[in-house]
């Protein structure tokens with residue numbers, strides 16, 4: 001491609017260099033270098049006139065954004081597997097391809113879900129805080145008593161790629177019984193984990209640990225509200241590494257405060273970042289980490305490769321490695 005015919009691509013945050021290098025070979029690349037995401041105005045202005053946008057999950061890719069970027073926009077490649085920040089229907093209507101990065105972040109995210117599960121069950125963050133606060137005076141026969149994991153029941157909400165990786169850890173490593181809900185049953189996974197496909201109510205009442213791995217959509221927004229937490233065991237642990245809007249944060253804080261559930265571990269909150277005065281941050285039985293599910297060297301590099309390749313293929317009018325709205 002001649003220099004003056006290079007397609008313009010806007011990248012809304014700095015991503016690993018391997019992805020940027022790949023893009024630069026064929027495109028004129030503009031990168032937002034800020035430590036924080038560009039504000040709305042800057043996002044729209046910098047992306048205006050571009051043929052491709054490599055976006056983050058914090059960017060709202062809506063009709064107004066598409067209008068302001070212009071009709072030459074061919075592809076929005078999200079640096080994430082989730083794409084709830086993008087109006088895919090509208091993009092499809094305009095012939096804009098939407099890409100994501102599934103698969104390569106499955107194990108890293110399941111590892112974080114399992115780390116949160118052990119952390120909550122064994123009160124690791126809470127006990128570590130007490131050490132830092134100078135409160136460790138002696139070995140305590142009744143101090144920081146937690147929950148066992150072996151042989152317990154894990155309830156997986158959304159037995160997709162990450163849900164299955166979590167089930168594999170829980171069943172294979174800790175011999176847990178696996179219950180799951182999904183929009184459809186997964187007979188192959190049932191064989192691998194000896195998993196039972198159950199109703200949401202059954203999963204809520206029978207599980208010792210519940211881990212959320214569904215995507216955010218109309219059927220999962222607000223799925224974990226006061227009534228869901230009330231149905232759970234008072235000893236249950238709630239883990240969410242999917243999207244913050246799947247739980248109602250006020251209802252979760254109330255459930256943790258009132259002892260309706262034992263603990264919660266969150267990699268995702270609503271909103272993100274969680275406000276410093278959110279009641280969850282005052283609770284000893286709630287662990288909150290800043291959306292680091294995919295944050296490993298290899299995973300982020302693999303995501304950068306796919307996100308760049310999605311852009312290049314779409315601009316060349318070739319099939320993308322991962323397109324959520326392929327042309328019919």
Ligand code: NAP
Pocket residue numbers: 081082083102103105106109157158159160161162163181182183184185213214215216217219220241242243267268291292293294295
């Ligand atoms: P996936 O393979 O598409 O799995 C999503 C699963 O959710 C599917 O199995 C789907 O069921 C299920 N689901 C959808 N609606 C449901 C409902 N109402 N009730 C129960 N299950 C429902 O996606 P994935 O790669 O595992 O990723 C899952 C999500 O994790 C992403 O969408 C993203 O939001 C989140 N994520 C977070 C991080 C992080 O950094 N914390 C990293 C990666 C991903 P069916 O198969 O039956 O349709």
